[in-house]
Amino acid sequence: MARPTVHDRAVVIRSYDFGEADRVIVLLTRNHGLVRGVAKGVRRAKSRFGSRLQPFVDLDVMLYPGRSLFTITQADTVGYFGxxxxxxxxxxxxxxxxxxxxxxxxxxxxxxxxxxxxxxxxxxxxxxxxxxxxxxxxxxxxxxxxxxxxxxxxxxxxxxxxxxxxxxxxxxxxxxxxxxxxxxxxxxxxxxxxxxxxxxxxxxxxxxxxxxxxxxxxxxxxxxxxxxxxxxxxxxxxx
Structure with missing residues (x-):
């Protein structure tokens, strides 16, 4: 049975490269605590939301649960403090x-x-x-x-x-x-x-x-x- 997609607010704590074009983003979410999610393709120049997955940004995120990591499928800026x-x-x-x-x-x-x-x-x-x-x-x-x-x-x-x-x-x-x-x-x-x-x-x-x-x-x-x-x-x- 597929697990439901998670919709939450979050701030980026830190990130690190994963594979050739992906990045693991450590998020502190409002309702799900610390979450580690993969942002696929964000290191490519044409990434849809890579620039938003930075520290000092208040985000509205969609996360799809995987076996060990979530996949970040959407990230919208709510507030920018940088x-x-x-x-x-x-x-x-x-x-x-x-x-x-x-x-x-x-x-x-x-x-x-x-x-x-x-x-x-x-x-x-x-x-x-x-x-x-x-x-x-x-x-x-x-x-x-x-x-x-x-x-x-x-x-x-x-x-x-x-x-x-x-x-x-x-x-x-x-x-x-x-x-x-x-x-x-x-x-x-x-x-x-x-x-x-x-x-x-x-x-x-x-x-x-x-x-x-x-x-x-x-x-x-x-x-x-x-x-x-x-x-x-x-x-x-x-x-």
């Missing part, structure tokens, strides 16, 4: 970090969970004009919270003692008091943790440059501790 991103190094690196983070965290998620699709589109919209580091940090914190790995940013992650606290360690869950502080914990400005709490909950924040830099380091460390893999785009951002 104009303000591609030619700006900081925004481009930040947008890539959003996509790579989503792929790492969505792998273990619910296939029918639309959170990551909507969060990516929202982040790409904000990257048109907003501060790249702060947008990425907010995206990571909200994605970690959705995945059950939110860092504690006020109460001690070990004993629950109310903050503010001056130490942070990803292995124990975030902020820690002086009694629970493990070896190797980072000394942090409590206002940095307050800034992270604000952006994690969708509020505006105006950190100092040193607080913003410290917040980015803590967010990156907490993410990579839990995904146990290097998120390459986050290091590109810091170059």
């Amino acid at each position: 104009a303000a991103i591609i030619d700006d190094y900081e925004r481009y690196a930040a947008a890539c970090a959003v996509l790579e983070t989503a792929e790492r965290l969505a792998q273990a998620g619910n296939d029918e969970d639309p959170f990551f699709y909507h969060a990516i589109v929202a982040a790409l919209e904000k990257l048109q004009t907003g501060d790249p580091n702060q947008i990425v940090d907010a995206f990571i914190l909200q994605a970690l919270t959705h995945s059950g790995w939110a860092p504690s940013l006020f109460d001690c992650a070990q004993c629950g003692k109310p903050g503010p606290h001056h130490a942070f360690h990803p292995a124990v869950g975030g902020a820690v008091c002086h009694l629970c502080r493990p070896p190797g914990a980072a000394e942090v400005d409590p206002e940095t943790l307050h800034h992270l709490w604000l952006i994690a909950h969708g509020h505006a924040s105006s950190p100092t440059p040193s607080q913003a830099a410290e917040a980015h380091r803590l967010t990156r460390a907490h993410l990579q501790w839990h995904v146990e893999r290097k998120v390459t785009a986050l290091y590109v951002m810091d170059q």
Whole structure:
């Protein structure tokens, strides 16, 4: 019995060449999670929709299920965010970090969970004009919270003692008091943790440059501790 064609919204996470003229496109869809689909013939000059299957595009796609990969039979542009991103190094690196983070965290998620699709589109919209580091940090914190790995940013992650606290360690869950502080914990400005709490909950924040830099380091460390893999785009951002 033939399986039904899938109609969904999606963003491209990454792609790689397949065969002589095809390309495998990794999509983060609204209703089917991460999907790997073959776009046939898109490397040819006369491809029908190859130019649309790029990062930073909100797509309406038709997918035909195969044995191990979907086949992408249609792709229409709903929203294009690349104009303000591609030619700006900081925004481009930040947008890539959003996509790579989503792929790492969505792998273990619910296939029918639309959170990551909507969060990516929202982040790409904000990257048109907003501060790249702060947008990425907010995206990571909200994605970690959705995945059950939110860092504690006020109460001690070990004993629950109310903050503010001056130490942070990803292995124990975030902020820690002086009694629970493990070896190797980072000394942090409590206002940095307050800034992270604000952006994690969708509020505006105006950190100092040193607080913003410290917040980015803590967010990156907490993410990579839990995904146990290097998120390459986050290091590109810091170059």
